[in-house]
Amino acid sequence: xxxxKFLATTITAGASASLTSTAAAASxxxxxxxxxxxxxxxxxxxxxxxxxxxxxxxxxxxxxxKVELIDLGGLKIAGTSGGSTSAEAKQPEDDFxxxxxxxxxxxxxxxxxxxGSPSYFRSMSALCKAFIExxxxxxxxxxxxxxxxxxxxxxxAYRNGGQELVIQEIQxxxxxxxxxxxxxxxxxxxxxxxxxxxxxxxxxDEFGIETAKQLGIRxxxxxxxxxxxxx
Ligand SMILES: Cc1cc2nc3c(=O)[nH]c(=O)nc-3n(C[C@H](O)[C@H](O)[C@H](O)COP(=O)(O)O)c2cc1C
Numbered sequence: 001x002x003x004x005k006f007l008a009t010t011i012t013a014g015a016s017a018s019l020t021s022t023a024a025a026a027s028x029x030x031x032x033x034x035x036x037x038x039x040x041x042x043x044x045x046x047x048x049x050x051x052x053x054x055x056x057x058x059x060x061x062x063x064x065x066k067v068e069l070i071d072l073g074g075l076k077i078a079g080t081s082g083g084s085t086s087a088e089a090k091q092p093e094d095d096f097x098x099x100x101x102x103x104x105x106x107x108x109x110x111x112x113x114x115x116g117s118p119s120y121f122r123s124m125s126a127l128c129k130a131f132i133e134x135x136x137x138x139x140x141x142x143x144x145x146x147x148x149x150x151x152x153x154x155x156x157a158y159r160n161g162g163q164e165l166v167i168q169e170i171q172x173x174x175x176x177x178x179x180x181x182x183x184x185x186x187x188x189x190x191x192x193x194x195x196x197x198x199x200x201x202x203x204x205d206e207f208g209i210e211t212a213k214q215l216g217i218r219x220x221x222x223x224x225x226x227x228x229x230x231x
Contacts, residue, residue, distance in 0.1 A: 032065045032223050034058050035110040039117040039128030043073025046155045046202040050194050050212045051116045053203075054153060057216030058114075062224055070103055072127055079126075080133040085140055096134045109144050112223035113179075114215065115170050116153035116192070122162030124154075124169045132173045143178050149222035150179040151215045153192035155202065163193040182222045184214035191215055 036055045038048035048071045055067035075095035083089030091097065104110065117128035138144040152174075154166035167190050171181045183189045187207070192215040194208030203209060 029107065030064060030227075032062070032111045032220075032227050033108070034065060034067050034112045034114065034219060034223060035104065036067065036069045036114040036116065037131065038069065038071045038073065039115065039125050039131055040073055040155075041125065041127055042118075043071050045073070046194065046196045046200055047116045047118050047153070048073065049202050050153055050155055050192060050208070051114060053209055053212040054114050054116075054151070054192060054216035054219070057213035058112075058220035058223075059216075061217055061220035064227075065220055065223070068103070070100060072100070072131060075099060075127075077127060077130045077134060079130040080136055089136070091134065091137070096131070100131070100134075101137065104138075109138065110148065111227060112149040112151075112219050113145075114151040114153060114219055115174065116155070117166050117170060118196075119154055119156035119158075119162040119166045122165050124166050128170065129173070132170070135174075135177065138177065145174075145177040145179055147226065148177070148179045149182050149219050149226065150174050151182055151184070151191055151219040153194070153212060153215060155194040155196050155208075157196050159195050159197070161195075163195075164190055167191040167193070180222065180226075182218050184211055184218045186214070187211055188214040188218075 036051040038051045040047040052069055059065050059067045077096045078092050078094050081089045117124040152167040152170040154163035156163045183191055188211035192212040195205045198204040
């Protein structure tokens with residue numbers, strides 16, 4: 001299975017641009033690329049499903065929007081090795097380098113991102129923190145994720161299991177990239193909050209699924225506004 005098939009459980013038609021796209025081709029590309037990242041160690045479970053719901057809602061907003069899910073489930077990603085630059089840090093050659101980074105960069109950094117994590121002890125997962133730390137590489141030589149709309153999503157087994165805290169942690173960490181944090185529409189003002197109360201069948205959490213949709217719509221609208229401003 002090739003790298004992109006392995007990572008992206010859903011890639012919409014047209015989103016699977018060649019890794020070898022030239023910069024010129026990318027600059028003519030009027031598509032708006034929204035990438036969702038599921039940070040549960042369990043591939044294809046509730047966090048991934050909820051992110052896909054948000055992406056599908058985002059895609060329905062405008063025909064220019066292409067969406068892509070990166071499911072980190074099963075991947076081995078270490079946190080940063082430290083050092084103020086990636087070169088200094090000598091990051092490990094793990095799945096972030098080998099599998100995630102090429103997808104994140106191809107054909108260009110995303111126009112918007114939705115990051116989701118399960119609530120683990122009322123915090124983001126270690127995988128989510130490791131992923132965000134490794135985004136350090138996008139801070140050099142300049143902040144490449146600056147002004148990118150960022151939405152956050154969290155799933156917990158309890159109704160009040162720390163979902164909003166997890167969202168806040170993701171938002172706070174991602175602000176180091178100078179992203180533009182966006183919430184959702186009504187009922188999802190901070191982000192998408194889901195309750196895994198039905199044995200991993202997250203689609204049964206009607207309220208939570210609605211917040212995922214609202215988040216996707218809001219992220220899409222923000223990405224469109226920015227893309228139109230850029231021209
Ligand atoms: C170690 C661990 C800690 C957890 N802590 C919480 C918690 O604090 N609050 C909560 O609501 N759910 C907690 N959960 C449950 C998960 O958040 C929940 O099952 C979630 O749906 C898992 O996401 P996934 O289906 O994408 O793997 C915990 C699960 C594990 C394994």
